[in-house]
Amino acid sequence: MEHHFQNLYEVLSQVNGYIYPNEIDLNWSILIVLYPYITGLVAGAFILASLERIFKVHILKPTYGLALLTALAFLLVATLPLISHLGKPMRAYEIMVTPHLTSAMAIFGFVYLWYLMVVILLEIWFDYRRDMIIWAGQTKGFKRFLYRLFSLWTTDISPKAVALDNRIGYIVTVIGVPSAFLLHGYVGFIFGSIKANPWWSTVLMPVIFLFSAMVSGIALVMFIYIVLTRIRKQKIDMACLDTIAKYLFYILIIDFALEGLDQVHRIYEAEESFEALHNLVFGKLFFTLFIMQGLIGTIIPLFTLGIFQFYKPKDQIRKSIYFIISALILIGIFFMRWNVVIGGQLFSKSFYGYTSFKIGLIGTEGYLMASVWLIVPFIILAFLLWLLPPWKKKDEEHELQAT
Amino acid sequence: MKKDKQKISRREFFKAGAIIVGGVAITSALTPFDGLLFALEPPKGKGKWYGIGIDINKCIGCGKCAHACKLENNVPKEPFYFRSWVEQYTIKNDGTIKVESPNGGIDGFQQTVPDEEIFKSFFVPKMCNHCFKSPCTQVCPVGATFETPEGVVLVDENYCIGCRYCVQACPYGCRYVHPEKGTVDKCSLCFHRLEKGLLPACFEICPTEARIVGDLNDPESKLNYFLKNHTCMVIKPNLNTGSKLFYNALSSEVR
Numbered sequence: 189m190e191h192h193f194q195n196l197y198e199v200l201s202q203v204n205g206y207i208y209p210n211e212i213d214l215n216w217s218i219l220i221v222l223y224p225y226i227t228g229l230v231a232g233a234f235i236l237a238s239l240e241r242i243f244k245v246h247i248l249k250p251t252y253g254l255a256l257l258t259a260l261a262f263l264l265v266a267t268l269p270l271i272s273h274l275g276k277p278m279r280a281y282e283i284m285v286t287p288h289l290t291s292a293m294a295i296f297g298f299v300y301l302w303y304l305m306v307v308i309l310l311e312i313w314f315d316y317r318r319d320m321i322i323w324a325g326q327t328k329g330f331k332r333f334l335y336r337l338f339s340l341w342t343t344d345i346s347p348k349a350v351a352l353d354n355r356i357g358y359i360v361t362v363i364g365v366p367s368a369f370l371l372h373g374y375v376g377f378i379f380g381s382i383k384a385n386p387w388w389s390t391v392l393m394p395v396i397f398l399f400s401a402m403v404s405g406i407a408l409v410m411f412i413y414i415v416l417t418r419i420r421k422q423k424i425d426m427a428c429l430d431t432i433a434k435y436l437f438y439i440l441i442i443d444f445a446l447e448g449l450d451q452v453h454r455i456y457e458a459e460e461s462f463e464a465l466h467n468l469v470f471g472k473l474f475f476t477l478f479i480m481q482g483l484i485g486t487i488i489p490l491f492t493l494g495i496f497q498f499y500k501p502k503d504q505i506r507k508s509i510y511f512i513i514s515a516l517i518l519i520g521i522f523f524m525r526w527n528v529v530i531g532g533q534l535f536s537k538s539f540y541g542y543t544s545f546k547i548g549l550i551g552t553e554g555y556l557m558a559s560v561w562l563i564v565p566f567i568i569l570a571f572l573l574w575l576l577p578p579w580k581k582k583d584e585e586h587e588l589q590a591t
Numbered sequence: 592m593k594k595d596k597q598k599i600s601r602r603e604f605f606k607a608g609a610i611i612v613g614g615v616a617i618t619s620a621l622t623p624f625d626g627l628l629f630a631l632e633p634p635k636g637k638g639k640w641y642g643i644g645i646d647i648n649k650c651i652g653c654g655k656c657a658h659a660c661k662l663e664n665n666v667p668k669e670p671f672y673f674r675s676w677v678e679q680y681t682i683k684n685d686g687t688i689k690v691e692s693p694n695g696g697i698d699g700f701q702q703t704v705p706d707e708e709i710f711k712s713f714f715v716p717k718m719c720n721h722c723f724k725s726p727c728t729q730v731c732p733v734g735a736t737f738e739t740p741e742g743v744v745l746v747d748e749n750y751c752i753g754c755r756y757c758v759q760a761c762p763y764g765c766r767y768v769h770p771e772k773g774t775v776d777k778c779s780l781c782f783h784r785l786e787k788g789l790l791p792a793c794f795e796i797c798p799t800e801a802r803i804v805g806d807l808n809d810p811e812s813k814l815n816y817f818l819k820n821h822t823c824m825v826i827k828p829n830l831n832t833g834s835k836l837f838y839n840a841l842s843s844e845v846r
Binding site for chain 2: 189192193196200205206208209210211212213215216274275276277279280282283286287288290291292293294296378381382383384385532533536537538539540541
């Protein structure tokens with residue numbers, strides 16, 4: 189407690205102008221920056237998977253299973269930063285049991301559960317059921333037990349059953365696309381519907397969140413795909429990678445246009461809050477907005493991917509550049525979330541001043557904890573890839589076709 | 592004629608009937624979901640309906656109200672948590688506006704701008720506006736913050752999960768998170784005193800009677816007299832919060 193107060197006294201000495209006395213303690217910190225980031229990655233990875241399944245972009249087949257498993261790994265971690273930031277985390281169940289229906293946040297529990305149970309888990313199950321049964325027959329011990337468990341002890345892999353699996357999986361994916369929009373769109377609405385905060389309050393907020401989510405999710409799958417094929421010492425499918433880059437480019441353009449529109453509109457209308465926001469953007473938010481989100485996260489990737497539409501360098505160079513670009517985009521979108529959440533709290537609602545912000549290394553809202561929440565999904569993904577390797581699926585299909 | 596009558600089979604009749612009845616049932620069940628129409632709600636009830644009046648011309652910036660509030664309601668003493676505070680506005684001759692609230696005004700104020708530079712100066716006490724279309728009540732995900740039938744906005748600290756959404760949603764900055772309890776706290780209009788027929792602490796202690804609390808539904812109340820005889824405004828009326836805190840002599844610099 190004393191340490192907390194000491195931090196606040198330090199922040200107090202760094203206040204510019206006037207802020208309401210209660211505004212010194214920043215309410216939503218790095219954990220609330222992480223939550224939209226992680227759910228965005230989930231939604232984006234799922235949209236990439238649905239591109240292959242529903243929109244029949246079959247070049248993306250090598251990343252289909254990977255995208256689904258990535259979505260699951262990150263979805264399992266998504267709630268954790270949220271619950272750990274609550275003042276009373278043990279009461280978190282109240283959101284499910286007595287949701288207040290006028291609140292956008294109340295929808296969280298239901299959308300999350302729906303998306304986890306009905307969309308991601310069902311789709312993965314129907315997609316992997318046949319393979320799990322086959323693999324159960326080929327392994328022993330604990331791994332075999334896991335396969336039998338997750339396939340729910342079914343054994344039917346007749347063509348008719350597999351066709352039914354595919355049919356149901358397809359329907360689930362179709363339902364999944366608007367569900368993915370809802371999963372991340374409502375987060376944007378949580379910010380966009382706060383009329384008290386002019387940095388957040390815009391009609392475009394859910395749409396911006398959605399498109400930046402798609403950008404980050406696609407970049408993540410691209411990144412993991414490159415890393416994974418390197419680890420497995422396999423030859424990467426360049427056609428697939430190029431197609432991912434193409435979709436990344438298109439959606440990045442839309443995302444950039446939307447964010448640009450939001451700012452242009454704000455600058456043009458120049459409402460009451462404009463001066464305060466202008467000083468914020470060119471002051472405390474300059475580095476994270478213009479350099480990290482703008483230049484590194486958007487302009488450089490946009491430029492590079494744009495050039496690739498006309499001129500394609502050699503495969504090896506292109507792959508390395510894709511690796512760098514996807515990492516830059518992931519960093520850029522993280523800072524986009526940062527600029528929205530933290531930026532919206534750095535200026536006073538009196539529009540007369542600015543507060544400061546300090547994150548420590550240790551503590552529930554520290555850098556260490558944030559890093560943990562970002563690393564755990566990769567550990568879960570590693571486990572999922574060990575249990576349900578998507579590349580082995582392809583081999584099995586060919587084997588069965590051969591027999 | 593006989594053939595026409597037999598065209599509609601029993602099965603089809605029941606099918607059509609079920610669809611109509613089902614449709615009516617579903618659409619009638621949808622009416623409670625008027626959560627989106629929050630700000631269209633009219634004021635509730637015919638009983639007591641509390642409002643607040645503050646006369647900026649009378650406030651002398653002694654800060655006793657902020658101090659009394661902290662004492663009465665066990666608010667943490669540190670200068671980061673206030674249910675009520677006082678702001679000092681100094682408008683200089685060159686048009687610049689300086690706003691200060693050192694420790695919420697509890698220790699009184701200093702004159703920080705020399706006499707010759709001052710165009711105008713005044714004090715504005717701030718507190719929860721007890722809005723009747725309060726955005727804070729709208730956004731609470733569990734319904735821990737609510738409006739009583741008397742128009743007082745309260746927080747149930749045994750139910751609050753500490754998500755801080757209401758703190759973000761309040762345009763007036765009157766909410767804070769209690770550092771030890773982890774739940775949200777704010778001015779309760781000293782509901783525990785109102786119930787006993789006493790005035791809230793800050794109203795009781797004000798030496799100049801700059802603060803008035805009263806029943807908006809009572810035409811004879813002091814508050815209605817205040818509203819009739821002064822030109823009153825609320826802060827941030829464009830946000831349509833239904834604020835019931837009416838200031839007399841509110842200057843445009845005040846936000």
